[in-house]
Amino acid sequence: MGQYKVQMISGVSGPLNPAYMDFNVRVASSSQQQSQILAYTALCLGIFSEEAVVISGMDYRATAGSGPYSPVTFPATEYAATRTAANTAIGTALIKPMTAYSSNNMGPVSASSSGRGDSVCVNTRATSGGKHGRGRHFVPFANRDTVLTNGLLNAAATTVLEAGYRLLLQGIGASAPIVDTDPAVWSPTTTTNYGVSYVQVNLIPSRLRSRTK
Numbered sequence: 701m702g703q704y705k706v707q708m709i710s711g712v713s714g715p716l717n718p719a720y721m722d723f724n725v726r727v728a729s730s731s732q733q734q735s736q737i738l739a740y741t742a743l744c745l746g747i748f749s750e751e752a753v754v755i756s757g758m759d760y761r762a763t764a765g766s767g768p769y770s771p772v773t774f775p776a777t778e779y780a781a782t783r784t785a786a787n788t789a790i791g792t793a794l795i796k797p798m799t800a801y802s803s804n805n806m807g808p809v810s811a812s813s814s815g816r817g818d819s820v821c822v823n824t825r826a827t828s829g830g831k832h833g834r835g836r837h838f839v840p841f842a843n844r845d846t847v848l849t850n851g852l853l854n855a856a857a858t859t860v861l862e863a864g865y866r867l868l869l870q871g872i873g874a875s876a877p878i879v880d881t882d883p884a885v886w887s888p889t890t891t892t893n894y895g896v897s898y899v900q901v902n903l904i905p906s907r908l909r910s911r912t913k
Contacts, residue, residue: 701893702729703764703886704772706741710841711752711805712813718756719819719840723869724764726882726893733881734758735778739786739795740868744839745806746794747857748820750813753841754802764886764893774800781877782868789867789874790860811843818842820853821902822861826885826894833894835885838906847905858901865899 704723709715721744723737738755745753759769776799783795798804819838826833839861848854866872871880884893 701726701764702760702762704734704737705759705769706737706755707757707759708741708745708749708840709754709756709802710750710813711754712750713841715756719838721837721839723837724835724884724886724893726884726895727880729760729762731775731778732782732877732879734760734772735775735782736868736878736881738775738779738798739782740864742783742795742798742806743786743790743864743868744820744822744861745841746796746808747861748839748843748846749807749811749841750843751805751807751809751811753805753807755798755806756802758801764884765888765891774798776800778877785875785878786864786868789878790864792860794860807841807843808845811845814842814844814846817907818846818905819907820846820861821906822865823900823902824883824885824896825898825900827897829885829887829890829892829894832887832890832892833885835896842905851905852903853901853905855903858903861901862899870896
């Protein structure tokens with residue numbers, strides 16, 4: 701069904717160089733669903749980004765690949781409950797509190813920019829659709845500690861992120877209030893949303909051109 705676009709801004713690169721993460725879902729939009737997508741984004745940033753990154757907004761359109769986006773009002777009550785439940789389930793405090801968009805820096809405390817424009821690639825796969833069922837999104841503004849001396853990402857950190865995706869977007873292992881958002885891979889070629897069955901973080905850092913300009 702719908703498509704979300706979450707915007708993030710780095711205090712280092714500034715508001716004129718925002719980054720985005722897109723999410724496709726196959727069930728109707730709700731404040732609870734929105735809170736889980738925001739909490740997942742916050743988890744991504746809480747693991748891998750520099751400290752001075754904020755989630756500055758989220759937009760939604762009811763039909764993937766078609767029509768204008770509309771701003772989503774920040775779901776303050778639902779986000780607070782989702783954050784508490786998710787941090788407890790994952791066993792971390794990586795998802796930071798927010799009371800409104802841009803109300804808190806979301807990265808690890810004192811984490812500085814990698815200085816190289818690194819990002820983290822999260823691959824998603826569907827059981828159907830063949831090559832059209834392969835998707836990905838990028839966690840931007842990677843911090844200096846993201847990449848180990850061997851040039852790869854910390855495998856333990858990527859495991860936490862994968863578990864967070866399964867929990868917050870697929871509802872796997874979740875209890876109230878977290879539910880399945882039925883995440884999907886959108887194919888503009890077939891105009892189909894294929895349900896995600898598998899997620900894996902690429903251990904090799906990505907370097908997005910938009911982050912290095």
